[in-house]
Amino acid sequence: MILSDRDINVLLRSKELAIEPIKPDTIRENGLDLRLGDEYCEFKKTEKELDPHNPLPPTDFYECRKSGSFTIMPQRHYLLHTTEYIRLPSYLVGLVNLRSTWARTGIYIPSTVADAGFEGELTIEVIGSEFPVRLYAGERFLHLVLVKMETPSERPYNGSYKGQKGVRFPKFFEKRVGRHQ
Numbered sequence: 384m385i386l387s388d389r390d391i392n393v394l395l396r397s398k399e400l401a402i403e404p405i406k407p408d409t410i411r412e413n414g415l416d417l418r419l420g421d422e423y424c425e426f427k428k429t430e431k432e433l434d435p436h437n438p439l440p441p442t443d444f445y446e447c448r449k450s451g452s453f454t455i456m457p458q459r460h461y462l463l464h465t466t467e468y469i470r471l472p473s474y475l476v477g478l479v480n481l482r483s484t485w486a487r488t489g490i491y492i493p494s495t496v497a498d499a500g501f502e503g504e505l506t507i508e509v510i511g512s513e514f515p516v517r518l519y520a521g522e523r524f525l526h527l528v529l530v531k532m533e534t535p536s537e538r539p540y541n542g543s544y545k546g547q548k549g550v551r552f553p554k555f556f557e558k559r560v561g562r563h564q
C-alpha cells in the first residue's frame with residue numbers, strides 16, 4: 384500500500400517516521416519531495432579499473448565539490464545527496480523517483496530503494512540529459528513514495544550506509560580510506 388499525505392502525517396506525529404528538516408511542501412499527496420544537498424561527485428572518465436576487492440582511492444574515479452549550484456553535463460554520471468535525513472520504520476520502504484519536472488529535462492536516475500529501517504540522507508546517481516542542466520542546492524528534486532509492507536521486516540536495514548550524510552561512495556571503498564572527506 385502506498386501511503387497518502389494523511390498516513391505520512393500520522394507516522395510523523397507518532398515519531399515512527401522521521402524527516403529532518405521538513406518544510407511545508409515536503410509532504411505531498413502520495414509521498415515526500417526531497418531537496419538536493421550542496422555536495423556532488425562527478426564520475427571521472429578514466430581507463431583505470433575499479434576492482435571492488437582491491438579498489439584504488441575514490442579520487443581516481445570521482446571528483447567531488449560543494450556548491451550552491453552545479454551543472455549536470457550531457458550523458459555524464461553524478462552522485463548527489465538529499466538535504467533531508469530520513470528514518471524509516473521496519474515496515475516502510477521508500478521508492479526514490481525523480482520529480483516529473485526534472486524528468487522532463489531528460490535527466491535520469493536509476494531505480495533506487497530506501498530499505499525498510501534505513502536512516503540517513505539519500506545518495507543517488509544522476510545521469511545527464513542531451514543538454515546541460517543547472518541544479519541548485521535546496522531545490523525539490525526527488526519524490527520518495529512510501530510503501531507499507533504487509534509485515535515488518537525481520538531484519539531491517541543495518542548496513543554500512545545507515546546514518547550516512549552527504550554523498551557516500553560504494554562501500555568497498557571504505558575498506559581502503561573510509562568516507563571521501
